[in-house]
Structure formats: structure tokens, C-alpha cells
Amino acid sequence: MASFWSLLTLYAGLVFLQLAQAQATCNLSPRIAEQLRSLLSPRSEVVLTSNASFATDFVQRFSVNRAPSFVVAVKPASAADVGRVVRYASQNNVPFLATGGGHGYTWSLSRLQCGIDLDLSSFDSIAIDNAANTMTIGGSALSDNVTRALYAAGKELPVGMCTCVGFTGFTLGGGIGPYSGLYGAASDSLISAELVTGTGQLLTVSKTQHPDLFWGLKGAGFNYGVATALTFRVYPATNGGQAVVTNMIFPGALNGTVWQVLSAFFGNQPKELGLALSVGYQEQRGGMVIIVGFVYAGPEAESTALLKPFLDLNPLNLQILNTPWEDVPEVIVYGATRAGCQKGAQFVPYSVNLYKVDVPNLINVVGYMQTTLAANATLRSAIVTWAQYAPYGFQRYADDSSAFPYRAATAFVQINAFSPSAEQVPALDGFARELRDRFQRGSGSRSLETYVHFGHGDETPAAWYSARKLPRLQELKRVYDPKSLFSWYNAVPVRRDYW
Ligand SMILES: Cc1cc2nc3c(=O)[nH]c(=O)nc-3n(C[C@H](O)[C@H](O)[C@H](O)COP(=O)(O)OP(=O)(O)OC[C@H]3O[C@@H](n4cnc5c(N)ncnc54)[C@H](O)[C@@H]3O)c2cc1C
Known part of the structure; x- marks a missing residue:
């Protein structure tokens, strides 16, 4: 294991190098745009991001909080053009990021400044x-x-x-x-x-x-x-493409019972049943509520029978929708996920994988949320979401079949907040991080483990990818990306010392 000081020196050196690189790119952006234009096929587009067409013709980011910054945006027309951009960036030490839907939100992206936005919009077939x-x-x-x-x-x-x-x-x-x-x-x-x-x-x-x-x-x-x-x-x-979505709302005071019922599902959850749950503060209900959305890929009668333990708790609200499976994301948890499609959000993300349902710990977390949010209205956009899927699908594939490391997770928990302004981000960040720590204590894992797409960016690479993978x-990084061009998004470090 390298010493603390050698790691610190290495890290400082890297940061310095990245800053110097960013400054050079910022200064040279018109020249970079010109050189890229001369390299790419005529149907490709290259603009300076200061140009008004960047905002209208290129994919914008879902979260602008700790987002990467770009000075040149490129829309390659073909895979060969993508290759030209990558080789150009590599030879000229210009940082770049591929943009698909622009929904990646890890704060690690903010390390990329003054880069090239490699917008893949032309590849939408x-x-x-x-x-x-x-x-x-x-x-x-x-x-x-x-x-x-x-x-x-x-x-x-x-x-x-x-x-x-x-x-x-x-x-x-x-x-x-x-x-x-x-x-x-x-x-x-x-x-x-x-x-x-x-x-x-x-x-x-x-x-x-x-x-x-x-x-x-x-x-x-x-x-x-x-x-x-x-x-x-x-x-x-499955089921001719028809699904049943059942949404329910429970008062926060009932959370212990809800967790209890939920824990009985884990391990017994039929493969056709998926579950999304969110815990948050609703002013109109005067405190914490738990909203649960179930998706069942089968007939309504089967869904209702399966959900009887929840229905018996007399939810404050109940909604049952027979829906084509294509509409499930639109209607589950009363359509709450639609908020995730607004571009330009000040998003504060944290996450933790759970490997057991620790009821006493969960009751403590909800109690802490209730006390804190009752006293502080500015933190009320913080919401805990919980995704729980039957293990069947994940267990169909061996652990070593791919780099995906979390087949055994009981639930993927996210603690997310939409900050109304950049000024409120630090307070929400502190609260959300505290919640993550509290969930972690009852996670069933000694160290923090996080699904890489839900990560905040402050976790270790072992938390995203697992120490075993x-x-x-x-090794793959050394062979296929030896210059670490793809190092902005919760990255695999080339050096072993980093984790
Ligand atoms: C509101 C919301 C809800 C979400 N819900 C879920 C969910 O239910 N399940 C889930 O698994 N994830 C979910 N995610 C996470 C989502 O899958 C990731 O954020 C994902 O990275 C988004 O991809 P993108 O192309 O939109 O983002 P981008 O920001 O464009 O890309 C994210 C990262 O992937 C890279 N990338 C994108 N396209 C390519 C490509 N073609 N080739 C190489 N690299 C590429 C980018 O360079 C960047 O590093 C959610 C995210 C949000 C914001």
C-alpha cells in the first residue's frame, strides 16, 4: 500500500495536470473547433458552446449541479468520425465526454472542465x-x-x-x-x-x-x-404486454409495519413483481409519508392477491391501473419519476445498496427524517427511494458473467434532492449524506456499496465495482484506455493505489 504522502502528491499532481489541460483547452477552443471540422465528414457538426446553437441543437444535461463544462461540442455523423474525435483528443490532450441522454449526474463529472462534448445524437436508431x-x-x-x-x-x-x-x-x-x-x-x-x-x-x-x-x-x-x-x-x-401498477400511500407513522411486510417479500417476491417506494415529507399530510408503487406483469387478480398484506394496512390512498408495460415508468408512484426528465436541475444524489431489511434501523432513519424535516422546510425536497426486484432475474447469470457486481442486493436505495437553487445545495448535501450514512449502518455490508449509476461520486471505486472485480x-483499462481518456464518470482507476 502506497504511503498517504505519496498518494497525496500523486493526487495533487493529477489535479494540477487536469487544471493545466483545462486551461489550455479553454484558450484554444476556436482552434480545436477548426481542426475538428477539418477532420470530420461533412455531415458532422462542430460548434463552440458559446454559440447559441449549442443550447438548441445539442443534448443538454439533466443536472447542472457539479456538471462537466465544455467549450467545443461535436456531433459526429459516423462511427469513423467518433474514432477521429477520440484520436484527436488523445493526441492533443484535450479532455472529452461522450453524451448520450445527458442524464448522468455523479458529481465526479465536475472534474471535467473546458472539454469537448462528444454528442452522440446522430446515433439514435x-x-x-x-x-x-x-x-x-x-x-x-x-x-x-x-x-x-x-x-x-x-x-x-x-x-x-x-x-x-x-x-x-x-x-x-x-x-x-x-x-x-x-x-x-x-x-x-x-x-x-x-x-x-x-x-x-x-x-x-x-x-x-x-x-x-x-x-x-x-x-x-x-x-x-x-x-x-x-x-x-x-x-x-409477458402477459401480452399488460401490467398492473398499484400505487399506495401510507402515513410515516406506519413505517415499521411497512418495512416488516416488505422484508417478508424479499426472497419470496415473484419474478413478475417489481417495487418502487419513496419516503418523503408531504406538507399537506403534515409529515412523513411512504409511497409504494408495485408493477406486476400479470393479471390484476393475481396482483391483488399478492399485495394483500399491504392492502390490509389500509393505505391513505390506493390506485390500481391496468396499463401497457411501456407506460409503467409514466404512472408508477403516481408518475413521480417524470420529474427526472426536467433538464437543468440542481440535483443532489446519494445512494447505498442494502443486503437486508433492518427494520429497527429503518424506523430510526424515518424518525430522523421526520424530526429534521419538520424543523427545516428547506430540506423537504430530499426523498428516499427504494427499488426492490425479485432476485430471480439477477441470479440467472453467474457473478463472473459480467462486471455488474450487485446481484445479491436486496434494495437499491437512493437519497435524492432537487435543490431549488445552487445556494441550498450544501445544506441538502449534508442532510442527504447523513441519511446515506444512517442507511449504511443497517445495510448488511461493512463497507459502502453503491450501484454505479446512482453514486454520488465520493465513494471508492470498490464501492461502485466491488473489490473482487x-x-x-x-487490467482492461491498461489495454483499452491506457491514457484514461474515459475517466470522468465514477471511473475505474488505472492505478491500484486508489482503492
Ligand atoms: C431521473 C433519473 C432516473 C434514473 N433511473 C434509473 C433506473 O431506474 N435504473 C438505472 O439503472 N438507472 C437509472 N438512472 C441512471 C441512468 O441510467 C444513468 O444516469 C445513465 O448514465 C444515463 O445515461 P445517459 O446517456 O442519459 O447519460 P450521459 O450523461 O449522457 O452519460 C452518462 C455516462 O455514460 C457515458 N455514455 C453515455 N452514452 C454512451 C455511449 N454511447 N458510449 C459510451 N459511453 C456513454 C457518458 O460518457 C457518461 O460517462 C436514472 C437517472 C436519472 C437522472
Whole structure:
């Protein structure tokens, strides 16, 4: 293990290098734009981000809090153009970031300043082969468009709770959602990818072509290159594509009983049942409430029978909707996830994986939230969400089948706040971090573990990728991204000392 001082020196050196690099890029941006224009095919676009067309023609970020900053934006027209941008950036030491849906929000992104925005908007195609049960998408196709295309074709795949995320970005970190109970992470259904690596090569990556890299793409993919296309295995829609969404609201005072009922589901949860829960403060109800949204890929009668233990608790509100599965993200938890599609948010994210339902600890956390939020109205945008899927889908694949490390998680907990202004971010940040620490104490894991896409950015690489997978991921980094061009998003460090 390297000494503290050598690590500190190394870190300071890196920060200095990045700052110097950023300054150089800021100063040279007109020249960089000009050089890129001369390199790329005519249908590609290159603009300075100071140009008004950047805001209208390029993907904007969901969260502007601790966001990366760009001075030049490029929209490559082809995979060959993507390769040209990557090689140019590498040779000229200019930092860049691929943008799919722009929904990545980890604060680690703020380390990228004065970079090139490699906007993948031109890669938005979606093609489904009905007979072969496969789907090929471009690297920026949005989750909503993918979901609707799958539904129309009578197919399905796990999609997330927010319709506007990029489906490739989502998949490269694993990709989890209500149908993960059936199929695991979205990355478990990946068949192949077209990837421009950090060495500038355009590779087809699959179980038989660069299998080591294929393993790494499924859970840590944004560390190794730019995916211009992904091909998935897809599945005939369960229950003819119809799902039942049941939303319920419980008073916070009942939280102990809700956790108790919930804990009985874990391990026994049918694979067709997904669950999203949120805990927050509602002024109109005078305190904490728990909102639970269930998705059942089956008939309503079966859903109602399964949910009887919750229904018996007499929720304050009950909503039962028979809905095409494509609309689930729109209606689950009363449509609350739609807020995640507003661009320009001041988002404060924290997260922790749970491996057990520790009822006394959860009661303590809700009690702490009640006391704090009753006393401080400015913190009330902080909400805890809890996603719980049947283990069946994750367990269909062996742990070493991919880089995705969290098949055994009981629940993926997020503590998120939408700050009304940049000034209120520090207070919300302190509160949300405290909540994460309190959840962690009852998580069933000695150290913090976090689903990489939900991370804040202050966790260790071992928390995102697990200590058992990191050495293999680092080896891949040395081969496919030796200059660490892809190092802004909860990155796999090249050096072992970092974790
Ligand atoms: C409101 C909200 C709800 C969410 N719900 C869920 C959920 O239910 N389940 C879940 O699993 N996740 C969820 N996420 C997380 C989401 O999957 C990630 O933020 C994901 O990174 C978004 O991808 P993007 O392309 O939109 O983001 P971007 O910010 O464009 O990209 C994020 C990272 O991925 C890289 N990337 C994107 N596209 C490519 C590509 N084609 N090739 C290489 N790298 C690429 C980027 O360079 C960046 O490092 C949610 C996020 C939000 C904001």
C-alpha cells in the first residue's frame, strides 16, 4: 500500500495536470473547433458552446449541479468520425465526454472542465428483428423510444424508471428496472457492441470477439470507449404486454409495519413483481409519508392477491391501473419519476445498496427524517427511494458473467434532492449524506456499496465495482484506455493505489 504522502502528491499532481489541460483547452477552443471540422465528414457538426446553437441543437444535461463544462461540442455523423474525435483528443490532450441522454449526474463529472462534448445524437436508431428476438440501437437512443419500440413489437427488456435516460448509458452501468426481476440487468441481455476504444480502434465486442472487454462493458462500459451501437437479446412480452401498477400511500407513522411486510417479500417476491417506494415529507399530510408503487406483469387478480398484506394496512390512498408495460415508468408512484426528465436541475444524489431489511434501523432513519424535516422546510425536497426486484432475474447469470457486481442486493436505495437553487445545495448535501450514512449502518455490508449509476461520486471505486472485480477492470483499462481518456464518470482507476 502506497504511503498517504505519496498518494497525496500523486493526487495533487493529477489535479494540477487536469487544471493545466483545462486551461489550455479553454484558450484554444476556436482552434480545436477548426481542426475538428477539418477532420470530420461533412455531415458532422462542430460548434463552440458559446454559440447559441449549442443550447438548441445539442443534448443538454439533466443536472447542472457539479456538471462537466465544455467549450467545443461535436456531433459526429459516423462511427469513423467518433474514432477521429477520440484520436484527436488523445493526441492533443484535450479532455472529452461522450453524451448520450445527458442524464448522468455523479458529481465526479465536475472534474471535467473546458472539454469537448462528444454528442452522440446522430446515433439514435432502433431496429428490432422480431423473428430473431434481437434489437440493435444507436449509442444515444433514449429509453422512452426503446421502450415504445419494444412494446409495439410485442417484446420486452428491463428499462429504468426514468424514460429520458440514454439506453446505452443506462446499459453500460448495468441498467436496472422493474423487469429486472425477470431478466436481471439490461446488460445481461447484451449480445454485442460497436465500440471506439480509448486507443481509437473501432471494435465489435461480443462473447467471441474481445470477450474480456465484453465482460467489462456489462457494468463498467463507459470506462473503455464510446459505444456507437448495442445489440440485445429481447423477450416476448409477458402477459401480452399488460401490467398492473398499484400505487399506495401510507402515513410515516406506519413505517415499521411497512418495512416488516416488505422484508417478508424479499426472497419470496415473484419474478413478475417489481417495487418502487419513496419516503418523503408531504406538507399537506403534515409529515412523513411512504409511497409504494408495485408493477406486476400479470393479471390484476393475481396482483391483488399478492399485495394483500399491504392492502390490509389500509393505505391513505390506493390506485390500481391496468396499463401497457411501456407506460409503467409514466404512472408508477403516481408518475413521480417524470420529474427526472426536467433538464437543468440542481440535483443532489446519494445512494447505498442494502443486503437486508433492518427494520429497527429503518424506523430510526424515518424518525430522523421526520424530526429534521419538520424543523427545516428547506430540506423537504430530499426523498428516499427504494427499488426492490425479485432476485430471480439477477441470479440467472453467474457473478463472473459480467462486471455488474450487485446481484445479491436486496434494495437499491437512493437519497435524492432537487435543490431549488445552487445556494441550498450544501445544506441538502449534508442532510442527504447523513441519511446515506444512517442507511449504511443497517445495510448488511461493512463497507459502502453503491450501484454505479446512482453514486454520488465520493465513494471508492470498490464501492461502485466491488473489490473482487476491480483488478480485472483495471487490467482492461491498461489495454483499452491506457491514457484514461474515459475517466470522468465514477471511473475505474488505472492505478491500484486508489482503492
Ligand atoms: C431521473 C433519473 C432516473 C434514473 N433511473 C434509473 C433506473 O431506474 N435504473 C438505472 O439503472 N438507472 C437509472 N438512472 C441512471 C441512468 O441510467 C444513468 O444516469 C445513465 O448514465 C444515463 O445515461 P445517459 O446517456 O442519459 O447519460 P450521459 O450523461 O449522457 O452519460 C452518462 C455516462 O455514460 C457515458 N455514455 C453515455 N452514452 C454512451 C455511449 N454511447 N458510449 C459510451 N459511453 C456513454 C457518458 O460518457 C457518461 O460517462 C436514472 C437517472 C436519472 C437522472
